[in-house]
Amino acid sequence: MSLEVDVDHGRESFRLSARFSAAPGLTALFGRSGSGKTTLVDIVGGLIRPDRGKVAIDGQALVDTERGLFVPKHRRRIGYVFQDSRLFPHLSVRSNLLYGRWFAGDGGAAADLASVVELLGIGHLLERRPDSLSGGEKQRVAIGRALLAQPRLLLMDEPLASLDEARRAEILPYIERLRDAAGVPILYVSHSVTEVARLATTVVILTEGRVTAVGPVADILPLADAGDAGGVLDAVVARHDEAFQLSVLTSAAGDLQVPRLSAPAGAPVRAYIRARDVMLSLRPPEEISALNVLAGRVVAIVPTANGAQADVRLDCNGANLTARLTAKSVQRLALAPGRPVYAVIKSVSFERS
Amino acid sequence: MTPEEWTAVRLSLLVATTATLASLPFGVAIAWLLARRRFWGKSLLDTLVHLPLILPPVVTGYLLLISFGKRGPIGAFLDEQFGIVFSFRWTGAALACAVMGFPLLVRAIRLSIEAVDTRLESAAGTLGANPLWVFATVTLPLCLSGVIAGAILCFAKSMGEFGATITFVSNIPGETQTLPSLIYTLTQIPGGDAGAMRLTLVSIAISMVALMGSELLARRIGIRRMAG
Numbered sequence: 042m043s044l045e046v047d048v049d050h051g052r053e054s055f056r057l058s059a060r061f062s063a064a065p066g067l068t069a070l071f072g073r074s075g076s077g078k079t080t081l082v083d084i085v086g087g088l089i090r091p092d093r094g095k096v097a098i099d100g101q102a103l104v105d106t107e108r109g110l111f112v113p114k115h116r117r118r119i120g121y122v123f124q125d126s127r128l129f130p131h132l133s134v135r136s137n138l139l140y141g142r143w144f145a146g147d148g149g150a151a152a153d154l155a156s157v158v159e160l161l162g163i164g165h166l167l168e169r170r171p172d173s174l175s176g177g178e179k180q181r182v183a184i185g186r187a188l189l190a191q192p193r194l195l196l197m198d199e200p201l202a203s204l205d206e207a208r209r210a211e212i213l214p215y216i217e218r219l220r221d222a223a224g225v226p227i228l229y230v231s232h233s234v235t236e237v238a239r240l241a242t243t244v245v246i247l248t249e250g251r252v253t254a255v256g257p258v259a260d261i262l263p264l265a266d267a268g269d270a271g272g273v274l275d276a277v278v279a280r281h282d283e284a285f286q287l288s289v290l291t292s293a294a295g296d297l298q299v300p301r302l303s304a305p306a307g308a309p310v311r312a313y314i315r316a317r318d319v320m321l322s323l324r325p326p327e328e329i330s331a332l333n334v335l336a337g338r339v340v341a342i343v344p345t346a347n348g349a350q351a352d353v354r355l356d357c358n359g360a361n362l363t364a365r366l367t368a369k370s371v372q373r374l375a376l377a378p379g380r381p382v383y384a385v386i387k388s389v390s391f392e393r394s
Numbered sequence: 395m396t397p398e399e400w401t402a403v404r405l406s407l408l409v410a411t412t413a414t415l416a417s418l419p420f421g422v423a424i425a426w427l428l429a430r431r432r433f434w435g436k437s438l439l440d441t442l443v444h445l446p447l448i449l450p451p452v453v454t455g456y457l458l459l460i461s462f463g464k465r466g467p468i469g470a471f472l473d474e475q476f477g478i479v480f481s482f483r484w485t486g487a488a489l490a491c492a493v494m495g496f497p498l499l500v501r502a503i504r505l506s507i508e509a510v511d512t513r514l515e516s517a518a519g520t521l522g523a524n525p526l527w528v529f530a531t532v533t534l535p536l537c538l539s540g541v542i543a544g545a546i547l548c549f550a551k552s553m554g555e556f557g558a559t560i561t562f563v564s565n566i567p568g569e570t571q572t573l574p575s576l577i578y579t580l581t582q583i584p585g586g587d588a589g590a591m592r593l594t595l596v597s598i599a600i601s602m603v604a605l606m607g608s609e610l611l612a613r614r615i616g617i618r619r620m621a622g
Contacts, residue, residue, distance in 0.1 A: 088516055112521040115528075121520040124583055131535045140531075144522030190521045 042196060042226040044068075048084055048094030048104070057250040059082060066242030067227040069258070071234075077250040082196050085228060087114030098194060109250070116213045119143065120192030120225075124199045126183035128171035134182050135167040157185045160222065161215050177208035181215060195219075198230045209236075216240055220310065227315045235252045238262055238273045238313035251282075254378025259361055270316040272355075272362035278308045294357035298332040299391040316352055318390035319364035322376055322383045333386040337362060339378050342371060355384055395480055395592055396565060399576065403596055409484055409534035410552035413491035414545050418500060421544060425503035430512075447497040455561025462562070465596040487570050487592075488499065491555045495548035502547055506540020507533060539612045546608040550601055573597055 044063040049186065050338040051057050057077040075276045083089040086097055096104040098119075103112045109117065120141075128137050137156060161181045171179060180200050187195055200216075201209045220227060229236050237244060244261040254261050259273045276292035284316055286301040288372070290312060293352045297312060304310055326334060337357035344351045351371050355362040362384055366376075376382070395403075425435070428440055446454050462469040463481045472478040480486035510533050514607045518528045535542070552619030556574040564568040564578060 055580070086520055088520075113524075114516070115522050115524050117520075118522070119520065121517065123513070123517060125513070127511075129532060131512060140518070140523075141521035144524075144527070186521065266540040 042193060042328065043099055044226070044228065044279065045095065045097045046081070046085060047097065047363060048081075048091040050084065050091040051077075053372070054158065055250060059157050059250070061245045061252050062254050063228060063245070064225065064243055067216075067229055068245060069237040069241035070228065070230045071237050071241075071248055072232065072247035074232055075249075076247045078232075078247055079198055082121075082198050082228060082230050085194075086119050086196050087112065087117050087268045088121075088133065092344075095336050102323045104311055115164045115378050117276070118191065118193050120147075120187030120195040122180070122183050122187050122195065122197040122200045126171075126179040128179055128182055128186070129173055130175075132171075133167070134169050136161070137171065137182060137264045138189055140183050140186060145189075146368070154189065157188050157235045158359075159189075160217055160218055174206070175228075176204050177211045179203065180208075180212055184215065184219065188219070189224065191226060195227045196230075197227060199232070201231075201233075213239060228322065230329065234271065235263065235313060238271070239311055240287040253368050261318070262361075271313060271318075272360070274314065274346065274360050274362070276310055276312050276313040278302060278304050278310055280306050284302070284359075292360060294335045294337070294360040294362065297335075297386075298388050300335050300388065311393065314362060315385055315390070316365035318386060319362060320385040321353065321364050321366065321370075321374065322385055323380075325383055326385055329385065330387070332388045335362065335384045335386070337384055339380045339382055341378055342376060350388050351384075355382065357384065395596075396589065397592055399596075401568055402571050402573050402576040402593070405484060405568070405571065406489075406553055407600075409487045409491055409572055410549050411622055412485075413490040413495060413552045413556070414499075415548045416488065416549060417492040417496055418545060421496060421499040421502055422503055422534075422541065424532070425500045425507055425544075428500070429504045429507040443500050444497045446494050451494065451557025452561050454493060455490060455558035458493065458558065458562040460485075461484070462489065463528070480563070482563050482566060482570060484563075484569055486557050487572060488552075490562045491552035492548075494523075494555050494558050496549040499544040500545040502540050503537065503545030506537035506543070509540070510536045542608055542611050542615075546604055550604055553597070553600060553604075569597040578598060 045114065046062070047060040049056070049058045052174065055077070059077065059081055072078050072082060080089060083092045091104060094105050095102060096102065101357050102110055103117055106108060131311070132140070142218065154185065157166070161184060163178065163185060166174060166178055171182070174182065175268065184200070184346065191371050201212060204212070219225065227285050229240060243260040244256065244258050245252055246261060260274050262271070264330070274294055274297070276290035276297060278291045279291045279296070281288050281301060287298050288300070288302040290297040290299060290310060292312070302310065319346045334359045338354040340354045340356045342351050342353050348363055348368060350367055352377060353364045353366055355364065359389065364384060406614065412417060424439070442550060446505045459481070460466050464470065464473060464479070480489050514532055515528050525533060554574055556578065559570070559572060560575055565571050565575045571579070573593055573596070577590050580590040580593070
């Protein structure tokens with residue numbers, strides 16, 4: 042699957058002018074609220090007709106304003122999971138799930154009810170009515186409903202935004218399974234760095250209606266201008282340390298010790314390290330409590346808007362990491378691009394998500 | 395009750411039922427257009443639909459007479475092409491009632507369609523449903539109580555319609571003499587008071603049954619939606 046978008050849309054007050062292409066996997070549209078993420082997804086889904094531009098999937102044009110082409114949403118086969126799940130209140134969960142199948146035609150082998158119900162863990166809800174479900178259950182049903190319409194692309198517009206922390210943690214694994222097992226490409230809108238860090242294959246950063254960066258999550262996320270920025274390390278669970286309830290992860294940057302994970306040894310995991318949890322040292326630190334010390338090199342120093350702090354971007358054997366320091370520390374250590382440093386990360390700063 | 399009175403009651407029920415059922419599909423379609431679409435001439439259509447509500451019924455009846463009467467342009471055309479005759483027939487009474495009840499029908503349905511969340515409709519669209527299917531599977535089930543309310547209003551209006559009916563199709567016993575027409579006739583002849591009173595009670599009874607029936611239906615739909 043490949044998605045090509047090149048559109049202009051909007052009034053004087055807000056213009057969306059975006060161009061990007063998305064590869065298979067999960068592509069995250071990332072940006073602050075008001076940056077045009079939802080408008081962009083609505084254009085791809087056919088809910089909004091752009092003023093100018095093109096949208097194409099696998100080379101097939103869905104929108105081409107020059108040729109006057111606009112494929113209506115019901116002929117696009119693009120699933121849409123909305124922020125407010127939008128389940129049909131007059132239908133049972135089962136009928137909601139099967140709604141799209143009426144129209145999807147007979148190629149039903151790809152996604153049948155049983156496997157989707159199993160994937161999302163919603164078997165016990167089938168006979169219930171949507172208004173008796175919790176927020177998290179509603180979103181899982183909404184994901185299943187979109188999936189059963191056999192979309193060639195799934196749009197998810199902040200599907201977790203209306204949920205509390207516990208419900209989010211409940212749904213995230215299902216979205217991961219969707220990405221890995223169902224093989225449906227996903228365009229995922231979010232303004233949460235943690236969600237993007239955990240889920241995305243590719244990241245598209247949107248700033249005030251414009252695409253400012255596109256690329257693999259580990260390269261792009263450190264560039265994101267968000268208070269919660271940080272680095273992403275792809276790692277593998279090496280072993281578990283049962284005595285101390287820790288897990289040891291192996292990554293390109295070195296070994297990491299994190300609070301005990303439920304994933305088995307050998308499982309791939311993604312560690313998200315917030316910039317403000319990273320401390321830098323010029324020499325290998327000794328006799329400190331922090332369990333993780335990664336050797337690296339300063340790549341760039343980016344001061345924050347008011348200049349009081351700076352994001353120090355590191356290259357740790359190919360992995361990107363960011364440390365948020367005060368301007369004073371940057372000066373005291375005489376940090377400059379190319380300088381070798383040691384990044385220190387406390388194990389307890391890792392959050393299980 | 396006299397046979398003449400029974401005939402009038404039966405005729406009124408036939409006329410009102412026909413008027414309601416025949417105008418329902420048009421009412422739903424126009425209500426949907428007014429609720430969901432923007433098009434040129436929308437306010438004109440809206441005014442046209444509501445016109446019978448504000449015009450004197452006699453004027454509406456006269457307009458029907460000159461257009462749907464045997465020599466009227468539409469009436470003559472329908473007679474020649476399809477053999478359909480409205481003037482001085484019970485079908486004409488039904489047409490008059492349908493026109494008079496139409497604004498009430500459209501108004502109730504339009505309001506209930508406007509209350510249906512358009513976000514649900516666009517969700518149905520992304521699942522592959524074309525606009526007609528969206529209407530049939532999402533909009534219509536969710537506005538059904540409004541459709542029923544509109545139909546009952548139209549039926550009740552038809553049961554009581556007098557001015558337009560008597561102007562258009564006159565007051566012919568057994569053909570166009572509906573319940574209100576007969577009550578009017580009975581009040582004009584000496585000794586007709588008892589009959590007028592009987593028909594008045596019948597009229598009240600029918601209206602109450604219709605109202606309670608609609609309440610019951612609406613509640614059952616409501617319960618079905620809440621439960622399960």
